Amino acid sequence: MIEFRDVTYIHENGVKALDGITMQMDAGETIAIVGENGAGKTTLIKHVTGLLKPTSGAVLVDGVNTRETSTATLSRKVGIAFQNPDHQLFSESVQEEIAFALKNFGFPPDLVEKRVTWGLQLFGLEEYKESSPLILSGGEKKRLTLACILAWDPEVVILDEPTVGQDAIQKEKLAGTIKMLGSTGKTVVVVSHDIEFLWPLQPRVVVMKSGRIVADGPAPELMTKKEMLESARVAEPQLVSFYQALSRRPESPFVDALEARLWIEEGEASHRGGSAVT
Amino acid sequence: MDKILEIEELSFRYPEAAKKAVDSFNLDIGESEIVVLAGPSGCGKSTLLRTINGLIPHMYNGDYSGDVRVAGSSVRASSMRDLAQIVGFLFQNPENQIFMFTVERDIAFGLENLGVPRPEMRRRVDEAISLLGIGNISQRAPHELSDGQKQRVALAGVLAMRPRLIILDEPTSLLDPKTAMELVDLVARLRKELGTTFVVVEHRLDLLVRVADRIVVMDAGAKVLDGTPRDVLFSEAADGYGVAVPSVTQVQKMLARDGLVADGKIYSAKELASIMERRGA
Numbered sequence: 001m002i003e004f005r006d007v008t009y010i011h012e013n014g015v016k017a018l019d020g021i022t023m024q025m026d027a028g029e030t031i032a033i034v035g036e037n038g039a040g041k042t043t044l045i046k047h048v049t050g051l052l053k054p055t056s057g058a059v060l061v062d063g064v065n066t067r068e069t070s071t072a073t074l075s076r077k078v079g080i081a082f083q084n085p086d087h088q089l090f091s092e093s094v095q096e097e098i099a100f101a102l103k104n105f106g107f108p109p110d111l112v113e114k115r116v117t118w119g120l121q122l123f124g125l126e127e128y129k130e131s132s133p134l135i136l137s138g139g140e141k142k143r144l145t146l147a148c149i150l151a152w153d154p155e156v157v158i159l160d161e162p163t164v165g166q167d168a169i170q171k172e173k174l175a176g177t178i179k180m181l182g183s184t185g186k187t188v189v190v191v192s193h194d195i196e197f198l199w200p201l202q203p204r205v206v207v208m209k210s211g212r213i214v215a216d217g218p219a220p221e222l223m224t225k226k227e228m229l230e231s232a233r234v235a236e237p238q239l240v241s242f243y244q245a246l247s248r249r250p251e252s253p254f255v256d257a258l259e260a261r262l263w264i265e266e267g268e269a270s271h272r273g274g275s276a277v278t
Numbered sequence: 279m280d281k282i283l284e285i286e287e288l289s290f291r292y293p294e295a296a297k298k299a300v301d302s303f304n305l306d307i308g309e310s311e312i313v314v315l316a317g318p319s320g321c322g323k324s325t326l327l328r329t330i331n332g333l334i335p336h337m338y339n340g341d342y343s344g345d346v347r348v349a350g351s352s353v354r355a356s357s358m359r360d361l362a363q364i365v366g367f368l369f370q371n372p373e374n375q376i377f378m379f380t381v382e383r384d385i386a387f388g389l390e391n392l393g394v395p396r397p398e399m400r401r402r403v404d405e406a407i408s409l410l411g412i413g414n415i416s417q418r419a420p421h422e423l424s425d426g427q428k429q430r431v432a433l434a435g436v437l438a439m440r441p442r443l444i445i446l447d448e449p450t451s452l453l454d455p456k457t458a459m460e461l462v463d464l465v466a467r468l469r470k471e472l473g474t475t476f477v478v479v480e481h482r483l484d485l486l487v488r489v490a491d492r493i494v495v496m497d498a499g500a501k502v503l504d505g506t507p508r509d510v511l512f513s514e515a516a517d518g519y520g521v522a523v524p525s526v527t528q529v530q531k532m533l534a535r536d537g538l539v540a541d542g543k544i545y546s547a548k549e550l551a552s553i554m555e556r557r558g559a
Contacts, residue, residue: 036454037425083452084371138370139319164370166522167318167481178437193454196452196484196525235455238484238526238547245551257528264529264554 001027001188002048009043009211017043019211021057025189027155030182032198032219033191035208038234041191042083045158046210048189050074062155076105079149081159083191085141088148089133094125097133098148105152119147122177124170139165149176150177156187157219163194171197199223199237200256207232220252281350282443282475283307283330288344289499290325290334299325301499303344309442310473310492312465314417314486314507317496318520323479326496327445328369329353330477332361344418349442363386366441376420380381384420392439406434409468426457430464437468444468446478450485465489484524487511489543495519512541526550 002025009018016138017040018278025031033041046052047059050066059066062077067233082088098119102112110251120126120145123143133144142165164172173253178201181188192198198205198219201203205222207215209232223229223240236244239260254260285305291298299322307313315323328334332353335342338536346353349364360425369375378384385406389399407413410430415423420431436444446465450458466489468474480486483493493510495503497519510516511523512531523531526547534541539553 037452037457137320137324161452163481165319165448165481167316168517168522169520170319171481171522193450193452193458194482195455196482196522199525232454233454234455235459238524239529242526242529242551243546245548247555257525257532260529261532264533265536265538268557 001025001029001062003060004044004047005058005060007047007054007059009047009052010055017211018047020052021142021211021213021259023206023213023216025156025187027187028182028185028199030178030188030190030203031206032201032203033189033206033208034193034195034198034232034234035214036247039208039232040211040269041208042160043211044190045080045160045189048156048158049078049080050127075101075154077154078158079105079152079154081142081145081160081162083160083164085138088145089141091133093130094133094136094144095129097144098151101148101152107152115151119151122150123147124173137165139170142166143170146177150181154186156189157181158189158191160191161193162190163197164193175201195223195235195237199239202255207234224253243276249252280309281306282309282311282348284345284347285326285329286345286347288326288329288346289341289346289519290329290343291341292325293339295340298341298499300329303496303499303501305398305494305501305504307443307475308476310469310475311491312469312476312478312489313484314490314493315479315496316481316483316493316519316521317479317502321496321501323496324374324447326449327367327477327479330443330445331365331367332356332358348476359392362441363392364442366436366439366444368433368436368444368446370451372428375432375435376428379419380417381420381423381431381434382407382416384431385438388435388439402438402440406438409437409471410434410464421508426453426460429453429457429461433464434440437472443475443477446473446476446480448479448481450482458482462486462489481522482523483507483511487524487527493521495521508542508544511544 004021004023007018007021010016014116035041050071053067061074089097091100095116098116099112102115120129125144162174178188202219205219214232215228223236226236229236237252243249250263285303288300288303289298290300329346336356336358376384378387385403386399407416409480412430450461462485487507490507493507502519511527514530516523527544530539530545530550533539
């Protein structure tokens with residue numbers, strides 16, 4: 001779906017933000033991009049939307065070189081929710097905000113209405129539909145940008161720090177939405193420092209440092225490599241620390257707290273069973 | 279313990295809003311406490327912070343009742359200028375508060391505004407720079423710095439004012455995990471060395487439980503939970519208010535409910551693992 005071919009990007013001030021990135025992201029994959037501040041994560045995703053074009057190398061979205069198409073054409077396929085929602089909210093009301101892109105893409109009015117209602121419900125924004133987006137809290141604004149993007153059903157969904165300002169219940173809903181998108185064949189790219197949020201999604205993890213990809217693989221494989229993570233200023237998830245501190249443990253780390261509890265309680269039960277025999 | 283912040287029966291409603299953003303809220307915070315303020319998005323946390331630094335009622339209109347006292351003085355009766363010397367505020371995004379040509383000038387900005395004499399200004403800026411370990415970047419331009427460095431510069435600007443209470447609004451949300459941990463350690467160190475009180479709005483409790491004395495949870499403008507991290511995280515109610523119980527604490531909480539482990543204190547991943555090992559042995 002997305003292909004980076006030896007992409008290098010040099011800022012106007014001469015700083016090399018991306019340095020020889022080659023990677024592929026397929027339909028149905030959920031990919032987490034992690035790494036220290038300034039590693040090039042946001043620069044990388046801006047290349048997918050065509051907002052930035054490589055200094056050398058090429059980025060292909062669904063086989064089309066981003067240099068040979070317009071950002072407007074690309075946006076039909078790629079939806080991005082920026083880190084700062086204030087950069088993309090401008091309508092008079094919350095419902096108009098969701099309807100904006102749909103109308104632009106020429107969706108029929110009845111479908112626009114359906115999608116707006118769907119978005120408002122999915123992200124718990126119904127009570128604000130007539131309100132100005134500006135009165136929303138930071139977390140609500142973030143949810144609104146997500147509703148806007150998902151409403152036009154792009155093939156690729158990019159979320160830049162989606163958990164900022166979200167409480168645990170909203171984060172859980174967001175995780176559910178990401179899983180749902182993955183299961184319907186979308187490519188979901190999540191840039192986040194929130195390792196505890198990313199871990200239960202069990203994404204493919206791409207670790208970046210100084211404009212390069214230093215590791216790329218499934219979460220259980222990469223998130224247990226403490227030294228590699230630390231060199232990229234990323235911490236291991238709490239459940240991985242817990243798992244690694246156990247001497248007798250299952251084959252792969254616990255995905256969530258419930259899984260850890262069940263494993264421990266099974267061990268306790270068999271332990272009690274064993275001691276009853278002796 | 280002296281009280282640095284007293285909020286008494288505070289209610290505030292924005293003009294034209296149907297509901298009160300803060301509703302009959304009471305809270306006392308003692309000198310040098312580290313208090314985490316949590317709660318669902320839209321619960322009134324940001325409004326509450328504005329009533330502490332004086333933006334409400336001085337800059338926002340609305341129905342205000344009750345009282346907020348900082349270091350004994352009523353916020354309503356104090357000027358923004360006086361409040362600025364008691365309450366410091368660090369925004370989520372440091373770019374909202376650093377804008378001068380050099381780091382040093384940026385840190386001095388608040389002091390210049392107050393008309394602090396130059397020798398005193400020099401002393402305070404140097405002190406803030408050394409506390410935060412940013413001497414090596416003091417002559418750089420803020421926009422050239424990394425996000426973690428910008429956060430430190432913004433905090434240095436706040437510290438130079440020598441506030442007794444510092445409010446941090448989701449300070450770690452834009453920082454990578456290691457830089458976020460360093461910031462949390464820094465907060466603990468400043469409390470110890472300067473006796474500063476911190477009120478921290480944060481959803482990611484995994485980092486803060488190590489250093490926090492208390493967690494206060496808000497919902498629909500009211501205070502619904504207030505206690506030690508242990509008491510709040512282990513309460514049945516915490517999950518319902520969207521409090522992010524850290525994953526290892528969730529495991530401990532479930533095991534404790536089933537009587538397999540004690541719940542007198544919050545264990546780290548390593549502590550919990552070693553307790554389970556000993557049980558299994």
